[in-house]
Amino acid sequence: DAKTTQPPSMDCAEGRAANLPCNHSTISGNEYVYWYRQIHSQGPQYIIHGLKNNETNEMASLIITEDRKSSTLILPHATLRDTAVYYCIALPFNQGGKLIFGQGTELSVKP
Amino acid sequence: GAGVSQTPSNKVTEKGKYVELRCDPISGHTALYWYRQSLGQGPEFLIYFQGTGAADDSGLPNDRFFAVRPEGSVSTLKIQRTERGDSAVYLCASSQYRSTDTQYFGPGTRLTVL
Numbered sequence: 129d130a131k132t133t134q135p136p137s138m139d140c141a142e143g144r145a146a147n148l149p150c151n152h153s154t155i156s157g158n159e160y161v162y163w164y165r166q167i168h169s170q171g172p173q174y175i176i177h178g179l180k181n182n183e184t185n186e187m188a189s190l191i192i193t194e195d196r197k198s199s200t201l202i203l204p205h206a207t208l209r210d211t212a213v214y215y216c217i218a219l220p221f222n223q224g225g226k227l228i229f230g231q232g233t234e235l236s237v238k239p
Numbered sequence: 240g241a242g243v244s245q246t247p248s249n250k251v252t253e254k255g256k257y258v259e260l261r262c263d264p265i266s267g268h269t270a271l272y273w274y275r276q277s278l279g280q281g282p283e284f285l286i287y288f289q290g291t292g293a294a295d296d297s298g299l300p301n302d303r304f305f306a307v308r309p310e311g312s313v314s315t316l317k318i319q320r321t322e323r324g325d326s327a328v329y330l331c332a333s334s335q336y337r338s339t340d341t342q343y344f345g346p347g348t349r350l351t352v353l
Contacts, residue, residue, distance in 0.1 A: 160339060169346075170346060171243075171330050171332070171344030171346050171347055172282065172330070172332075172342075172344045173344070174341045174342065174343070213281075215281060219338070219339065220338070221337075221338060221339045222338060223338060224287050224289075224294055224295050224338050225287065225334060225337075225338035225339065225340070225342065226272070226284045226287055226295060227272075227274075227282070227284065227342065228284065229274075229281030229282045229283070230281055231280070231281055232281055
């Protein structure tokens with residue numbers, strides 16, 4: 129079973145920031161928080177990951193709470209092409225890389 | 240460079256038949272993963288290779304499913320005596336080496352069992 133919970137769906141206006149929450153209250157100290165997304169009819173795509181510090185790359189920012197029980201993925205200026213299912217995953221760094229996907233959040237970016 | 244490729248993109252077969260699904264990982268990637276995705280669900284882990292050996296096959300649903308990676312690059316997922324419940328998109332991913340290295344996914348093979 130997935131160790132994370134996410135809202136099933138969210139809407140965002142084009143050009144605005146999309147903030148996608150994830151709850152991982154049972155995360156272990158040896159688990160990273162990973163985010164992938166899956167655009168319709170494509171394979172999942174890596175977005176970003178972190179352990180306990182906030183992270184930023186060209187795609188997104190990841191904010192992890194100090195107690196590591198939750199995180200937020202931020203797409204700063206959402207476009208229509210960001211419409212996808214977003215998955216938050218807790219991945220141990222010493223157990224082979226098996227990704228356990230939950231149901232994810234279906235983000236709809238609207239014009 | 241080239242990404243992960245999977246063939247065929249679509250496969251329709253009849254119940255009871257045998258099928259093979261192929262995955263070509265990114266060149267130089269030592270880790271290879273197979274996942275299965277049913278309609279409306281997130282991908283479900285099947286098996287993980289490190290080099291030629293299956294390091295974790297705990298996700299294979301039963302002994303009708305088998306996967307090989309004989310030379311440490313291309314992998315084949317084999318399904319015997321297919322059942323209608325095997326219908327799904329089969330995804331392959333590869334990564335460089337470490338368990339926390341980014342996994343790059345292929346487009347998947349859509350398998351339909353009639």
